[in-house]
Amino acid sequence: MRKENSVNLENEQALETECPFIFALSLMGKRWKPAILWKMTEGIYRFGEMKRAIPQISEKMLTQHLRELETDGLITRTIYPEMPPRVEYALTKLGSSLQPILEQLNNWGEKAKKTKMKK
Amino acid sequence: MRKENSVNLENEQALETECPFIFALSLMGKRWKPAILWKMTEGIYRFGEMKRAIPQISEKMLTQHLRELETDGLITRTIYPEMPPRVEYALTKLGSSLQPILEQLNNWGEKAKKTKMKK
DNA sequence: TACGGTAGTTACCAAAAAGTAAGTATGTAA
């Protein structure tokens, strides 16, 4: 849980408010989120499928990140009232629109890695 | 200081290693780094100038982030042996090459903010 | 000899993020 007041939190919020770029990072830049989004560009995933696709993630973190991505409008969550339960996750329009940027940053990352290794 | 072993650290490193995108985020996606890089696209900055340009940042965090950006090859640090001392920071070629991507993510962030506000 | 200006460094503490492990709910099928 978060405290309601702290310089730390105030700074974070101020940055997110005044800079759309930092706001963007707050939506998709945390630990497992890029991996989740990346996988989802391939199509629809169920909870268990995603878990198997990213084996190191814990169920807690997977749930948490999926919920945040949903709240932030990047993915949809569809519950099928069956037994055993089925829940499917898919990218929204907004989520899909991230894809080309992810790819560019991915390319930049490869370049940066090479630059760093040369030294 | 970091521990030398923890699942947390291992996960982070595994993700950075296998995904250039997450690696890219590790270079430019932490708290004040986007703000610093953003400012620097305008030109060369001295330590004190940057401090005044981003008033909420503490000296400790500014130093720390500048050093990491330097280590990662995104900026250069030039010391002029004068008194009082003068140190100038500027983007490297690699750092500059981030600029168009920053702008795109920035635009995406604005779009995302609007999407979120509608609800 | 104390003071100003620049660019830091350091020790310590608070807050946030991430991980672990055990537990929940539901219906079906053995």
Place this chain on the structure above:
DNA sequence: TTACATACTTACTTTTTGGTAACTACCGTA
């Protein structure tokens, strides 16, 4: 009645990040 499958929750602990405030080093000048 016990186990299975799926999709989570929850309480608790560890690890990491960020903030605060005081201190350092250097030289010129008053």
